[in-house]
Amino acid sequence: MSPDVEKLHADAIVIDATCPLLSEEPKHLELYRQGGFTAVAPTVPAKSSTSAEAILKFAMWRKLCRELDDLMMVLRADDIVEAKRSGKLGLIMHFQGTEPLDRSVDILDAYHALGLRVVQLTYNKRCHVGDGCEEEVDGGLSRFGKAVVRRLNELNIIVDVAHTGVRTSFDAIEHSSAPVILSHANARGVHSVPRNAGDDLYKAIAASGGVIGVVGFPAFVAKTKRPTLDQFIDHIAYIAEHIGIDHVGLGIDYYAGQAPICPDDVALALYERQVAVGNWTGESYPPPPYYYPEGIETPATMQALTAALVRRGFHEAEIRKILGENWLRVYRAVWG
Numbered sequence: 001m002s003p004d005v006e007k008l009h010a011d012a013i014v015i016d017a018t019c020p021l022l023s024e025e026p027k028h029l030e031l032y033r034q035g036g037f038t039a040v041a042p043t044v045p046a047k048s049s050t051s052a053e054a055i056l057k058f059a060m061w062r063k064l065c066r067e068l069d070d071l072m073m074v075l076r077a078d079d080i081v082e083a084k085r086s087g088k089l090g091l092i093m094h095f096q097g098t099e100p101l102d103r104s105v106d107i108l109d110a111y112h113a114l115g116l117r118v119v120q121l122t123y124n125k126r127c128h129v130g131d132g133c134e135e136e137v138d139g140g141l142s143r144f145g146k147a148v149v150r151r152l153n154e155l156n157i158i159v160d161v162a163h164t165g166v167r168t169s170f171d172a173i174e175h176s177s178a179p180v181i182l183s184h185a186n187a188r189g190v191h192s193v194p195r196n197a198g199d200d201l202y203k204a205i206a207a208s209g210g211v212i213g214v215v216g217f218p219a220f221v222a223k224t225k226r227p228t229l230d231q232f233i234d235h236i237a238y239i240a241e242h243i244g245i246d247h248v249g250l251g252i253d254y255y256a257g258q259a260p261i262c263p264d265d266v267a268l269a270l271y272e273r274q275v276a277v278g279n280w281t282g283e284s285y286p287p288p289p290y291y292y293p294e295g296i297e298t299p300a301t302m303q304a305l306t307a308a309l310v311r312r313g314f315h316e317a318e319i320r321k322i323l324g325e326n327w328l329r330v331y332r333a334v335w336g
Helices: 005-011 026-034 051-067 077-086 107-114 143-155 166-175 199-208 229-243 264-276 303-312 316-335
Strands: 015-019 039-044 071-073 089-091 093-096 116-120 158-160 212-214 248-250
Touching (some): 005 303, 005 316, 015 093, 015 212, 015 248, 015 316, 026 051, 026 089, 039 051, 051 093, 071 077, 077 316, 107 116, 143 158, 166 199, 199 229, 212 229, 303 316
Parallel strands (some): 015 039, 039 089, 093 116, 116 158, 212 248
16 A cells, blocks of 8 residues: 655655755755655855865854754754654755865864755865865875865764865775765766766765765756656666665755846846856756756755655655654764
């Protein structure tokens, strides 16, 4: 007998491990509330930020948590359980890139005190930690990068290798004493673009105890400009088949330049800036508009994913793992 979709979604812990949509505009929190999310991971802008800019973003989120009764900062795994129990939305602070470290390992202690719990090592380009996945040459972790991974482990901050070069990612897994994640990286075995990940990296992430977040950004889902929900689920099914259901979650990567949130002309200007500064390349990132998978075009309709997973034949326990329990397991392992 198929589960009651509405009840299943309402009861489940639902986590999106990558939320750049929230990096500038906390007003979009309402979309995640409508979608029944338990916890979300706002991107603290990091790919070109200074430490001062990052600290101001932490200050903004901490102020919102003081002022809004239905918002809370997630500092340990049980905070997500408490958010579910109390009907609040949990915030998991996430760096996409390590530029705000300002070449200092010690500054990680300050960020941890502010609430930082996940650090993505690079954002497509080379940085002082290592090489991004859009670089032609991947030299692996630098000496500084190895020191960063070691300190992240000591602080119980999760190491994330999304947007990171393959060799640099394998180096991070080798040097990390804790599970390593791919917060948002689809399967090259389903759709082959540089930003997606291959089976060898998936297997290494799983062996470390980590999880891969499946992405809704259309260019990473399928060749079409308007991917279907089934094409999105193809990546979930592929990861589950190749490394196990315990290692797949959601890192949907809703973005401020996507349709229908952003006008086309503004989205194009944002795109051109990303290309101009070298964060994006045309091979992986075609020009907008960006239409996320049909049915989950924004976070507000995430219940449609639960219904589609049921139709696809996933069992209730598997769906709960995909929606959030797998992430919660990793958070418990690293944060305690």
